[in-house]
Amino acid sequence: MASKSRYPVQAAATTFRVIETLHQLNGAGVSELSEALEMPKSTVHDHLQTLTEAEYLVNENGTYHVGARFLELGGFARSQMKLYQVASPEIKKLAEETGEHANLMIEEHGKGIFLNKSKGPDAVNLDTHIGKRVHLHTTALGKAILSRESEEVVDEIVERHGLPSVTEKTITDIEELKQQLAKIRDRGYAIDDEERVIGMRCVAAPICDENERPIGAISVSGPTNRFDESTFNAEIPKSVLSTANVIEVNMTYS
Amino acid sequence: MASKSRYPVQAAATTFRVIETLHQLNGAGVSELSEALEMPKSTVHDHLQTLTEAEYLVNENGTYHVGARFLELGGFARSQMKLYQVASPEIKKLAEETGEHANLMIEEHGKGIFLNKSKGPDAVNLDTHIGKRVHLHTTALGKAILSRESEEVVDEIVERHGLPSVTEKTITDIEELKQQLAKIRDRGYAIDDEERVIGMRCVAAPICDENERPIGAISVSGPTNRFDESTFNAEIPKSVLSTANVIEVNMTYS
DNA sequence: GCATATGTCCGGTAATGCCGGATGGGGTAT
DNA sequence: ATACCCCATCCGGCATTACCGGACATATGC
Structure with a gap:
């Protein structure tokens, strides 16, 4: 067809x-799904049946759910696993020290993924x-990652996913983003002042x-009220x- | 073909x-995978390319990995989510009290899946x-679940998956299994005496x-040495x- | 520079994914 | 009781495409 x-x-x-749609709907029947996907019922049913038989979905009297099998696949590749293991106890400490939420993010396909939180x-x-x-x-996390990528990679990512505002x-302007990235490179950390969620601030490295x-x-x-200027x-x-x-x-010495 | x-x-x-094979191998190239799967290289490559483009896999200079996207799908259906949320703090307490490992399992497609551990x-x-x-x-966990299933369901599961020994x-005999299940129903809990891992005992409800x-x-x-008779x-x-x-x-009142 | 790996790409064809329509069961209101 | 509706499931056929053999470029090591 097209491409x-x-x-x-x-x-x-x-x-x-x-x-993915089944996951979003937190479980659904064939009809509901076929409507959401704008596909014929029978086609959707074909897929559901195959996936259920292969034990990736669960069927409870006509209502399908995403199965726990995906938990197993969620175990990451080894390299990421190492970061997870090394960083998890540290962000736990960080959360206890500061009293707030501490997070761990990685980049994949130009998007940020929360790997762990404390x-x-x-x-x-x-x-x-x-x-x-x-x-x-x-997010501050994402900007921290972007700040260490080359300009070409940043351009690629922005071209691919755009700069939608939430x-x-x-930030919706690429020049403004690049200026911030330079600043982040300078001082070593990134901030997010209600750029993803109103009322929330974030500091990332x-x-x-x-x-x-x-x-x-x-x-x-x-x-925001607990993250004052100082x-x-x-x-x-x-x-x-x-x-x-x-x-x-x-990470390097172990 | 067959069925x-x-x-x-x-x-x-x-x-x-x-x-699944990629996950087992903890990442692999096209050739290695096609050999493991006994499929033509080009076919495997077709799938890898599609899955990578859809952002479920990651390609690092020809080596493919399972992506973190599956983490998101690992979030369970709502009903299981509730059990997870309710049970997690309780098994944490249980682990602290006893000093040992505490686990949470569910059944899916006739198999046991570890949902959480403390x-x-x-x-x-x-x-x-x-x-x-x-x-x-x-496992004691699995036997505890089986003990509350009807005999037909137990038969179905055994027929489907067999009773392989690890x-x-x-237990490899279905009659012996059924006797144990009756006993478990009687006293309310199940035990596992080195039936899955030598040196480990387990008590489940x-x-x-x-x-x-x-x-x-x-x-x-x-x-085993810490799980003495008393x-x-x-x-x-x-x-x-x-x-x-x-x-x-x-679970019922909330 | 040769030999042998690798990952990637292309094009034809036999297989099958897709879909309209039919079936039967479970519920509900009349 | 009955008629109705919506549901998941099944069937059959056609156009699409998943699959695969083979070719290509590149990388590594002898």
Whole structure:
């Protein structure tokens, strides 16, 4: 049809559309799904039946759910696994020290993925669950990662995903983004002032490998009223940076 | 071909074979994969390219990895989510009280899946990661679940998956299994004496819904030498049963 | 520079993914 | 009780495409 199709196996793409939609709907029947997907019922049913038989979905009297099998696949590739293992105890400490939420993010296909989070004693609830995918430019974590990428990579990512705004404070101009990235490179940490969620501020630092290429980022985030000028610009960045440094050292020497 | 195919979309099944093998190999190239799968290179490549383009896999200079996207899908259906949320703090307490490992399992497609685990202060390392799938009859958790299923369901499951042995103590005879299940129904809890891992014992209790149908099980497991006759048969079961009861109450009234 | 790996690409064809329509069951209101 | 509706499931056929053999470029090591 349209493009020369980098999708040589369209049925695979279709099957994942079904799974993804089923996940969003938190379970559904054939009719509901076929409407949401704008596909014939019978086609949807074909996929559901195959996936259920292969034990990736569960069928409870006509209502299908995403199965726990995907939990197993969620175990990451080894390299990421290492970052997860090294960083998890450190962000836990960070959350306890600061009282707020501490997060770990990696980049994949130009988007940010929350790999882990730790809830400090004073932390408020967030809409960030593990596995959540966000645009890099909307979070301090993502900007921290972008700041260590080459300009070509940044351009590629922006071209691919754009700079959609999620709050009125989100950066939507690429020049403004690049200026911020330069600033982040300078001082070593990134901030997010209600750019993804109104009422929330965030401070993040990149984690790099021995070649200075970014492999992820960590952050501390909390409500704007607790992140006043002094903590937001001094204490919190200091904690985040020192934790990032500990993680980098432990990544290379272990 | 062989069966009248409950797989109306074979390409979907194929794609998941590719993903699953890639996961087992912890990342691989096209050639290695095509050999492991006994499929033509070009076919494997078609799938890899599609899955990578759809952002489910990651390609690092020809080596493919399972992407973190599956983390997101690993978020369970709502009903299971509730059990997870209710049971997680309780098994954490259980692990702290007993000092050992505490686990949460559900059944899916006739197999047991570890939904969560909590490591007590004295716990030794285990090969059970979250998402791991095991045969029900090889664990106390699985037997606890089976004990609350009807005999027909037990027969179905055994017929489907068999009773493979993983240690010399694994139950391999269906009559013996059914006798144990009756005993478990009687006293309310199940035990596993080195039936899945030599050197490990385990005590488990089922979690049922308001209709007395099993929705999961919890357990405490530890090294044989610490699970002596008195704790193995009295104290531990008491703790496990009371925790299971708390979870059941919290599931129905909340 | 040769030999042998690798990952990637192309094009034809037999197989099958897709879809309209039919079937039967479960619920509900009349 | 009955008629109605919506549901998941099944069937059959056609156009599409998943699959595969083979060719190509590149990388590594002898």
